[in-house]
Amino acid sequence: MKSLQDVLYNWLTIKVVCDARPDDTAARDTKDLFDEKLTREHQVSEIDVTMDETMYYVSYLHGGETKKTRFPRELIEVMLNQINQEPEKYQNYPLED
Incomplete structure (x- = not known):
């Protein structure tokens, strides 16, 4: 089990990405995972x-x-900056119906 400090760090990192990219389903799913851990x-x-x-x-x-x-x-x-510098590597793929 990760420490609370580690989980908060990871949660905040992905929250910043989610806030900047509200349609990013992978980021949202990852944030949900860390919400649950917290x-x-x-x-x-x-x-x-x-x-x-x-x-x-x-x-x-x-x-x-x-x-x-x-x-x-x-x-x-760091993660958001990397995504912004190379957006072609971080395309959002919509969920299939």
């Missing part, structure tokens, strides 16, 4: 994300306490 495995709720020029700040409820962590934007935005 709630079921780590009992995290009420997640709130803010950012400034250098950091993302994540506050959340865990074990009845509000906790906070932060991540550098350059680390969180």
Whole structure:
């Protein structure tokens, strides 16, 4: 099992991609996976994300306490930047009916 810090990092990374690419079904499915890990495995709720020029700040409820962590934007935005630099490698394929 990954640490809560690892799951939050991965969740935030894919959340940033989902926010920028709302039609990206793979990103959405991956975010859903990390949402489930946060709630079921780590009992995290009420997640709130803010950012400034250098950091993302994540506050959340865990074990009845509000906790906070932060991540550098350059680390969180690596995946989105890579997708934006080479969009042909990250095409969205719609689900078949």
